[in-house]
Amino acid sequence: MKLNPGELKLDLYCNGMQLDRSCAIDEDGCGILSTRGGLGSGLELILPGGVHANVPVTEEFAKKSPYVLHKEAGGYVVRKGGVAVCGVALLPRPAFYDRKTATGKPMGRIGILQGTYLGIYPAGLCDFWGMGPRMNCRFCSVGLNLGANEEAGKTVMDVVETALAARDECGVTFVHFNSGFCRNGDELGKLEPYIKAIKEKTGLLVGVQAIPSADLSAYDRLKKMGVDHVSFCMELFGPAEFRKTCPGKAKYLGQERFLKAIGYCTRIFGKGKVAGEVIAGLESPGNTIRAIETFAKMGAVATVCVFRPCKGTDYQDLPPPAYEDMVPVFRRVYTACLDYGIPFGIAPNIKVSIVMLPEECACLVPEITLGQRLQLAKLQAMKFAFQAYFRAVLALKSGKL
Ligand code: SF4
Known part of the structure; x- marks a missing residue:
């Protein structure tokens, strides 16, 4: 190979x-x-x-x-x-996809594995899709899939039962909640009952990806609930590109709100527990690298998605980016984490299929400096300690201790 x-x-x-x-x-x-x-x-x-x-x-x-x-x-x-x-x-089809929750819904329509973690979108359709004219992000396929491939209404118990099945059957360690835009600004409020129940009943790690809240104290509440990771999809770093591709986010939120939330959350959750998400391939690689460095300076990991012109979306006819243009971008994802001392790859069994993890980006980097090597050694020690602690928590929750 x-x-x-x-x-x-x-x-x-x-x-x-x-x-x-x-x-x-x-x-x-x-x-x-x-x-x-x-x-x-x-x-x-x-x-x-x-x-x-x-x-x-x-x-x-x-x-x-x-x-x-x-x-x-x-x-x-x-x-x-x-x-x-x-x-x-x-990826073998997990048997739990065909099991039903107590309310009779197939679990594969409640949440799906994206790599080795369970992705769940419990709230209704993102409100950008329902506006006239539509204000959805131009690459997004959310409005095309709800109801077709997944349940529109998911109860807290539907989600808990699915997470337990995924944990016990597939060794899932991480549940990732995602929400689009709500006109009333209550994205996090809608997720909270699900988060509380998952933390209490499963012991799994929980990540939340939602629109940045104007009320930053909402993140103190998430932290208290035991949320382990938060991420914010800014999508595009260049202001003009942001306005063009994400009209709803530009009109109702603005880029500043994303940066403010990322900065606040890195202070309360800690380095490496926050991610800023951008899409590479819809703006220059230089812009994406600037986004990676901006997030890294704040202590956040950059989650970089490669633009995919999904069928049916407004951007379905655009080309995906060239591999050669992407290499420097993903190299910087890895080296920025090392340069700014941002932990990554600490939690056990989290393999992500829809983005390149920083540790996978290492495959693109021919050489690292002595300082970067030392940072890697530090990470190994953190990983070892955290994984031992997490396994103990999980065993306790699963009744194995
Ligand atoms: S905020 Fe944008 S990317 Fe997220 S669900 Fe809404 S339209 Fe899609």
Whole structure:
């Protein structure tokens, strides 16, 4: 294999992949689930090294990809120009997807695995989609999927039962809640009952991704509830690009509100427990790198999504970015964490399929400095201590202690 797993993941994001007729993705894996993950419209693959990737296969650009997935005697193989690149595995369909909650809803329509964590969108449709004219972010597919692929109404117990099933069946350690825009500004209020119940009944780590609240004390409440991670989707760093792609966010929130929330949360949650999210490929790589550095200076990790022109979205006809343009961006995701002493990769068993994790970005960096090496050693010690503590908490909650 010429590309290492991190390079391959990035290249697959940029080029997508074709499926050979031999593939039986519904029988052998979990098929293609377009849920409100926005950019997660693809096939869940496990690459060499246990790297999870949600690979675009349905979008137009993927039809021209040099990568083709084949099912062969020994399993699934990715080929490029006919030459075998590497063997891969399809993410098996978790049995809990077909189990029903007490209210009779299939658990696979309550939450889905995005890599090895459980993603849940408990609130209703983002209000930007219901405005006239629509004010939704132009790349977003949220309004296309609700009701089609997932339940519109999820009770707290639906979510708890699904999380318990995912924990016990798949070893899930992290539940990620996501919410779009609410006209009344109560995004966090809507999530709170779910968060409380998950913390109390499952012991799992909880992340929250929501519109930045104007009332910053809301984050003190989240911290008290035991939320482990918060993230903020600013999407674009350049002001003009932000206004063009995210008209609703520009009109009702503004970029300042994102930066203020990120700054406040890094102070109360601590370094590495906050992320600023941006999309690479809809503005210059230089802008995205400036976003990464701005977040890093505040103590936040940059979560960088590779732009995917998902079918049916306003941006479906735009091209995805070129791999070569993305390499410096993702190198900086990794080196900025080391340069600013931001912890990453500490929690156990969190593999994310829809973005490159900082530790996966390491595959793109040919060399690091002595200072960066020392920071890595520090991280290893933190990881060891946290994982021992977390396993004990989980065993207690699962009744295994
Ligand atoms: S805020 Fe933007 S990206 Fe998020 S759900 Fe609403 S339209 Fe989609």
